[in-house]
Amino acid sequence: MTLGYRDEELLADVIARLIGSVRHVAVGNASPIPATAALLARERGVGRPYVSLLQSRKHNFFTDGARELFDCAGQGRIDVFFLSGGQIDGHGNVNLVSTGEYQRPRVRFPGSFGSSYLYYVVPKVILFRTEHSRRTLVPKVDFISAPGASEANVYRPGGPIALVTNRCLFSFANGRFTLTSVHPGHTTEEVLDNTGFDFDRPDSVPETPAPTSETLRMMREVVAPQLAEVYPQFAAQIFGVRQAAFAR
């Protein structure tokens, strides 16, 4: 903790900036850092964007069942979504299914969730994968849950805009990643060593700005207690917030 903040807090701050000024951010399963970022963006924006945490009762205004999120996205009513992957490749393809042969996998992941649809229809999809290694960032994914880019005749108003890892931030455009900034304590050489795909980079790569003390205060005091409902382990480990005991 020599930097005065945790990796997760830096990453949430980076993601909150990527969210920008939008109307509706949705956060799917197993995404505690994006959920932190979305709630932080809402605190900064004084009630905007609307934030939908899929697994939450409190931070979820849908009343027409689990399908409403997807119907909403299909109409363009969701501006930002987050995806991760067991593997992500340099073309922005994500793999949430398995490694090795699909019919006889080496490792099985949970499954594609909504990615095979949301990646196409949500304008700003932010990829996040905290483990930045050649195991996760690969030349070519073994299974395409959702492709980073599509043929010209495929209906595709959405797609990836960035990839956030524990080492750096990449932007994504025209089918390729570009190294945008390297997080404090990490180096471009380290990013090159640990990335399995080719990417573009400027001659001099800036350092990711550290979260301000006001951002950290907001995250710890206002956002963290709201996270505990959906991510009790994360809220406890990162922010030391314990969930109120459930009514029995």
Place this chain on the structure above:
Amino acid sequence: MFQLAKSVDDAIAPIGDGCMLVVPREVSGVPMEATRALVRRGIKQLHLVALPTSSLQADLLVGAGCVETLETSAVSLGELGPAPRFSAAVTSGTIKLKDATCPALHAALQASEKGVPFMPLRGLLGSDVLRYRDDWKVIANPFGDNDPIVLLPAIKPDVALIHALMADGFGNVWIGRQRELATMAHAADRTIATVEKIHDGNLLDDPVLAAGTLPGFYIDAVAVADRGAWPLGLPDHYGADADHLALYARMAATEAGFEDYLKQYVYEKRAA
């Protein structure tokens, strides 16, 4: 007149070997007591459809050898990590898996709701999810110009199995805002519900409750199962039992541990 089932076992009697059974996602009211009863009965060859994902329920049924085909867009224990018995079954090839994506499962059940043979869905083109689904087709949008789109055949389950807060003596079941439970019931041939309690009176008489009520018209059997979603939560009523789920994740990590779990928490009547 509607008859309340005497027990969970009686209510689930129509679910036989080879049944196509649709179950809800982990946060929508999962009938875990009924699921344990199915395992105890030794049900086989289920075609399990998870709308659109599952956690403990699918992992338990798969681990206990009850599932032949699993149609889902994901199985995971969330913060507790991968679903161990699901992962083991897929890597060893002991179940047939129909990998989907969440909105595809919703749409395919909505097709059955409407009594139409298929539904179109955006996305999917160029993915391996589509590539490995030979039951899905790509057509040219007949109303568009050079616009390919995926068609999904309707999913018509034999039985929808749900857990909700309450039912009344007329077979009406209050599901609140868990509207996917309605989609499941509309799509399936039969619906079986377990509930926490019986409501005195008719749920449809109160306009506030009626809006969240699944009419008895769709319901074939109701049984009371107190804390019937345990160790999962029942939305707005009780939370998941995080300690027990962590225990499950630890025990189910190995086949032997999973067998112990079944012995202690499924075959023996639970003590919680």
